[in-house]
Amino acid sequence: xxxxxxxxxxxxxxxxxxxxxxxxxxxxxxxxxxxxxxxxxxxxxxxxxxxxxxxxxxxxxxxxxxxxxxxxxxxxxxxxxxxxxxxxxxxxxxxxxxxxxxxxxxxxxxxxxxxxxxxxxxxxxxxxxxxxxxxxxxxxxxxxxxxxxxxxxxxxxxxxxxxxxxxxxxxxxxxxxxxxxxxxxxxxxxxxxxxxxxxxxxxxxxxxxxxxxxxxxxxxxxxxxxxxxxxxxxxxxxxxxxxxxxxxxxxxxxxxxxxxxxxxxxxxxxxxxxxxxxxxxxxxxxxxxxxxxxxxxxxxxxxxxxxxxxxxxxxxxxxxxxxxxxxx
Amino acid sequence: xxxxxxxxxxxxxxxxxxxxxxxxxxxxxxxxxxxxxxxxxxxxxxxxxxxxxxxxxxxxxxxxxxxxxxxxxxxxxxxxxxxxxxxxxxxxxxxxxxxxxxxxxxxxxxxxxxxxxxxxxxxxxxxxxxxxxxxxxxxxxxxxxxxxxxxxxxxxxxxxxxxxxxxxxxxxxxxxxxxxxxxxxxxxxxxxxxxxxxxxxxxxxxxxxxxxxxxxxxxxxxxxxxxxxxxxxxxxxxxxxxxxxxxxxxxxxxxxxxxxxxxxxxxxxxxxxxxxxxxxxxxxxxxxxxxxxxxxxxxxxxxxxxxxxxxxxxxxxxxxxxxxxxxxxxxxxxxxxxxxxxxxxxxxxxxxxxxxxx
Numbered sequence: 001x002x003x004x005x006x007x008x009x010x011x012x013x014x015x016x017x018x019x020x021x022x023x024x025x026x027x028x029x030x031x032x033x034x035x036x037x038x039x040x041x042x043x044x045x046x047x048x049x050x051x052x053x054x055x056x057x058x059x060x061x062x063x064x065x066x067x068x069x070x071x072x073x074x075x076x077x078x079x080x081x082x083x084x085x086x087x088x089x090x091x092x093x094x095x096x097x098x099x100x101x102x103x104x105x106x107x108x109x110x111x112x113x114x115x116x117x118x119x120x121x122x123x124x125x126x127x128x129x130x131x132x133x134x135x136x137x138x139x140x141x142x143x144x145x146x147x148x149x150x151x152x153x154x155x156x157x158x159x160x161x162x163x164x165x166x167x168x169x170x171x172x173x174x175x176x177x178x179x180x181x182x183x184x185x186x187x188x189x190x191x192x193x194x195x196x197x198x199x200x201x202x203x204x205x206x207x208x209x210x211x212x213x214x215x216x217x218x219x220x221x222x223x224x225x226x227x228x229x230x231x232x233x234x235x236x237x238x239x240x241x242x243x244x245x246x247x248x249x250x251x252x253x254x255x256x257x258x259x260x261x262x263x264x265x266x267x268x269x270x271x272x273x274x275x276x277x278x279x280x281x282x283x284x285x286x287x288x289x290x291x292x293x294x295x296x297x298x299x300x301x302x303x304x305x306x307x308x309x310x311x312x313x314x315x316x317x318x319x320x321x322x323x324x325x326x327x328x
Numbered sequence: 329x330x331x332x333x334x335x336x337x338x339x340x341x342x343x344x345x346x347x348x349x350x351x352x353x354x355x356x357x358x359x360x361x362x363x364x365x366x367x368x369x370x371x372x373x374x375x376x377x378x379x380x381x382x383x384x385x386x387x388x389x390x391x392x393x394x395x396x397x398x399x400x401x402x403x404x405x406x407x408x409x410x411x412x413x414x415x416x417x418x419x420x421x422x423x424x425x426x427x428x429x430x431x432x433x434x435x436x437x438x439x440x441x442x443x444x445x446x447x448x449x450x451x452x453x454x455x456x457x458x459x460x461x462x463x464x465x466x467x468x469x470x471x472x473x474x475x476x477x478x479x480x481x482x483x484x485x486x487x488x489x490x491x492x493x494x495x496x497x498x499x500x501x502x503x504x505x506x507x508x509x510x511x512x513x514x515x516x517x518x519x520x521x522x523x524x525x526x527x528x529x530x531x532x533x534x535x536x537x538x539x540x541x542x543x544x545x546x547x548x549x550x551x552x553x554x555x556x557x558x559x560x561x562x563x564x565x566x567x568x569x570x571x572x573x574x575x576x577x578x579x580x581x582x583x584x585x586x587x588x589x590x591x592x593x594x595x596x597x598x599x600x601x602x603x604x605x606x607x608x609x610x611x612x613x614x615x616x617x618x619x620x621x622x623x624x625x626x627x628x629x630x631x632x633x634x635x636x637x638x639x640x641x642x643x644x645x646x647x648x649x650x651x652x653x654x655x656x657x658x659x660x661x662x663x664x665x666x667x668x669x670x671x672x673x674x675x676x677x678x679x680x681x682x683x684x685x686x
Contacts, residue, residue, distance in 0.1 A: 116462065117591075122647070124647065296475075297478060303469070306467030310454060
């Protein structure tokens with residue numbers, strides 16, 4: 001076994017798991033800590049992904065039907081000059097957060113289910129726009145050549161994959177640390193108070209609406225970052241990746257790991273990705289008739305997992321740590 | 329001799345006395361006419377299609393609203409119950425080679441059975457935890473979609489139903505299909521009337537409304553709440569089954585059929601007022617018509633060069649209307665709860681003028 005093979009196999013598992021963990025950390029703040037059912041995870045991820053892709057490729061869209069004179073048919077709305085990766089990722093996070101707040105303002109004031117349905121509908125609208133407006137976003141499969149971090153220094157292939165894995169892991173550590181710190185602050189505890197009993201929190205002088213908006217903004221920013229990293233790794237943005245199923249995957253991860261515990265969300269992502277990786281590996285050893293259906297079996301198991309966890313162990317693998325005030 | 333102002337005063341007082349639902353229908357007709365004047369034949373045709381599609385949404389939405397009223401959670405698996413109905417029809421009609429009428433008979437039975445099983449195995453255990461039930465229903469949706477995909481493979485399939493030619497309505501250039509349009513409308517209207525009779529005049533329907541109002545009070549008044557809940561699932565499931573068969577005839581059969589329709593059904597339920605079956609009926613009609621009309625409008629915008637997507641944005645029109653309704657009348661058209669909305673309510677919620685930093 002050569003080292004190239006080992007690195008490629010390792011990144012095959014670690015990179016999707018790490019990206020899923022970052023996404024789950026964003027969702028965990030909203031669902032786990034604040035109790036908001038945001039069903040538009042895929043949209044915030046998609047917006048972050050496309051904005052990052054547009055900014056870093058610099059209005060160049062790969063055109064698969066290049067006309068004879070050689071100039072591409074259309075360009076997307078990115079800037080004339082490509083941005084650096086870090087400002088582009090920051091812009092993706094900010095725009096995802098702003099969108100999250102814009103959707104949340106009208107729906108947060110209503111019953112909890114309305115947020116779920118409105119965000120799910122919003123996510124579908126976003127996906128349709130990403131897919132159809134080619135002049136704006138580059139459209140389906142044509143926003144390509146998105147750079148990876150250190151793209152100019154590291155050669156393509158296994159080295160590039162390995163470096164990306166390290167960058168993603170470093171970012172995961174940063175986000176996890178930020179989430180652990182955030183949720184330990186008075187602000188983080190107020191979020192939990194809002195989740196447990198909004199009226200009681202209001203009576204104690206906490207502004208539940210503003211707290212929820214803050215949770216939505218920060219969570220959506222992290223989701224935008226996860227989207228940006230995803231397209232950077234793939235080098236191409238695919239709108240059909242941001243379907244509602246992506247949202248539900250993120251929920252499975254958070255609930256499996258333990259809602260309300262950032263470490264649990266990370267653990268959930270790595271366990272969940274192991275399951276997905278194993279089914280992909282199993283494809284090679286199974287008869288053809290079964291490989292056609294293995295993705296469906298995979299998703300049936302995910303669905304059953306959701307149901308069984310909700311019934312038998314709603315607190316997940318790593319339950320939320322109980323907050324016990326220290327004695328002075 | 330009454331002046332123009334007098335006529336206006338008369339008219340506005342008359343409008344004020346009309347019930348909400350008739351006003352909504354009036355506005356809808358006005359909207360159709362307005363778009364129709366600008367775009368012409370395409371819009372009128374879209375309105376006809378919209379009424380037909382809307383009548384299917386009505387079947388799904390009224391059942392969803394019924395279960396929401398009693399169980400108090402948004403059931404994300406309701407659309408997939410419709411898919412089950414569509415595949416029952418497909419199995420009977422194509423695999424077993426029977427007449428489609430068997431589908432109409434058996435699909436509601438099978439789907440009602442599935443709904444009862446879901447209640448007994450899953451939702452009953454999650455009583456009093458609406459968020460957990462919502463997430464479990466997402467899991468159920470995934471399981472149903474993928475079990476169907478694994479059995480039938482996710483290809484788009486068609487039923488073996490002979491549909492007569494569209495007949496054109498004399499001289500207007502509009503067309504209407506006797507089976508796809510007429511039969512669908514007739515069945516939907518029959519079932520809406522059935523639901524109305526059940527809710528208003530039968531003991532079961534009254535018990536359902538009582539449970540939706542206050543389940544503890546219903547229990548103490550001697551209503552067997554468990555049985556009422558099971559019957560609610562039977563009604564919702566059989567309506568979803570019928571809706572699924574009609575979707576299979578009008579559209580086609582594929583595993584994500586119901587999940588795609590689910591968003592429109594949710595839009596219908598929200599526009600009508602969540603938990604109110606009559607509101608859901610009105611909402612279904614509205615969503616169907618708006619969806620098809622907005623498809624035409626988006627198509628025109630594509631021709632004008634403003635958009636590239638065109639009719640692909642059809643769902644967006646319905647969702648936008650849903651979001652607008654949420655903004656200006658969050659309790660829905662037929663809902664009862666009143667909340668302070670608008671700019672003033674927003675400012676109150678933010679406590680903006682106090683300048684308190686939190």
